[in-house]
Amino acid sequence: MERELGIEGYLTTTPGVGGTLKASAEDFVVEEVSSPPEPDPQGRYTTATLRVREWETNRLVRQLAKSLHISRRRIGFAGTKDKRAVTTQLFTFEGVPPETLRALRVKDIEVLDAFATGRPLEIGDLVGNRFRIVVRDLRVDDPEAASIAEQTTAALRVFGGFPNFFGIQRFGSVRPVTHLVGKHIVRGAFRDAVETYVANPIPGEDPESYEVRATLAKTGDVKEALHTYPRNYTFEKALLSHLATHPNDYVGALRVLPLNLLIMFVHAYQSYLYNLILSERMRRGLPIHEPVDGDLVLPADRRGLPDRERTIEVSADNLERVAGRCREGKAWVSAVLYGSESRFAEGEMGRIETEVVAKEHLRPEDFIVPDIPRISSRGTRREILAPLRSLEAHVDAGALDVSVELTRGAYATCLLREYMKND
Secondary structure (H helix, E strand, O other): OOHHHOOOOOOOOOOOOOOEEOOOHHHEEEEEEEOOOOEOOOOOEEEEEEEEEOOOHHHHHHHHHHHHOOOHHHEEEOOOOOOOOEEEEEEEEEOOOHHHHHOOOEOOEEEEEEEEEOOOOOOOOEEEEEEEEEEEOOOOOHHHHHHHHHHHHHHHHHHOEEEOOOOHHHOOOOOOOHHHHHHHHHOOOHHHHHHHHHOOOOOOOOHHHHHHHHHHHHHOOHHHHHHHOOOOOHHHHHHHHHHHHOOOOHHHHHHOOOHHHHHHHHHHHHHHHHHHHHHHHHHOOOOOOOOOOOOEEEEEOOOOOEOOOOOEEOOOOOHHHHHHHHHOOOEEEEEEEOOOOOOOOOHHHHHHHHHHHHHOOOOHHHHOOOOOHHHOOOOEEEEOEEEEEEEEEEEEOOEEEEEEEEEOOOOHHHHHHHHHOOO
C-alpha cells in the first residue's frame, strides 16, 4: 500500500523491529500543540478542548454539529486527526455558550475545558502534536528490539528528523482513495471523482462496505444504494441522495460534502505527487537533511517552524552557509506541492519534480477548479525532513513505546516506519 501512495525507502539503515501499530486506540495518543485564541468573556465564540476516542475529524464535526443543533460551518479546528487514536485538540464554536459545551454528552467525546473567545480557529492554527505510541507484536525479542531502537533513535537525532512523507492516513487508512478523487477533480472528471468515492470497492475493506460498493459499481443504481449503504456512511449517502434527485449532477453532488473534505481531496493528490518526488530523491542518493545545488530551502519562522512562504535558492556560492543552517535546525530542504502557481527547484531536484509532474500530464491551470473555485490550489513547498523534539523510545514486554513532539503536518506513522521497517 505504501508503494502505491509513493512512499518508498528509509533514512536509517538499522534493521526493523516489525510489529503492529494501533492494536487499540489507546496505543496511539495524540495531544495537539496549538495557538488558542485569547479568552474574551464578551466573545461570540467558545474554544473547547476535547478528548476523543476513535473519531475521524470530519465525522466528529458532523456529530458535534448535530448534537449542538448548529451548522458544521460554525465549528472550527486547527488540524485533522486519525480515527484510530485517542486525541486531545481544540475546537471553536460560533454562538455556542461555554456552559453548553461543558454539558455536552456524546459517546467517546470528553470536554476538558471551554471558554469564550473573540475569534475562531482555522486550519493551520497549529504548532504541532505530541505523540505517545505503542507498537506491539514485535518480530524480535526484547534485547534485540531494544538495541535496534537505541540505534535508530541515535541515527534520527543525528539527522534531526525523518523523511517527511504524507502517511497512509492522508489518503484513507482503510480506503486509500482520496488522492484518486482529487486527481479526477483537477482533471474535471467529476463523475469519476464521485464514483471513486462512493463505489470503487477496495480489497481488504469491511465486507459489508465492499459488497454495497461493488453492487453500486456494477448496477449504477443510486436509489438502491441509498437503502443498502450503512447509516454511518454519512458522506457517501449525502452524495447518493443528491444524485437520486439530480441525476448526472456530479458537481452538485460533490458540493454537498464539507468544504474541508473537498479541499482534502485536492491536497491528497498533491501529497501523492510529493511522496513520489521525495522517494525519488532518496532513491537517487540525494540527502534530505541538507541541501545540494539547486535546492529551494525553507528558513525558520519566528516560532522556529519551516516557513513555507519563503525560500532560499541554493547555489555553489551559498551552499555551505545554507547547509550549516540546516544542520542547526534553522532551515529545511523542500519539495514542491504542485499547484497553479508552483515554482520548481533547479538542479537535480528540479529535474525530479518536473519529471514526476510531466508523467502525470499535469498543467498548472489544472489546479484551478472553476466549478468549485474554493478548492483550487496555488501549491506551495514542504520540508522533506520532518523535524522532531523530545524523541524517546523504549522496549518492554514485547512492545516498543515511542514518545515524540512533531511539527504540524508531520506523520508519526512515518517516524514509526524507521523503527518497524515492515514489508
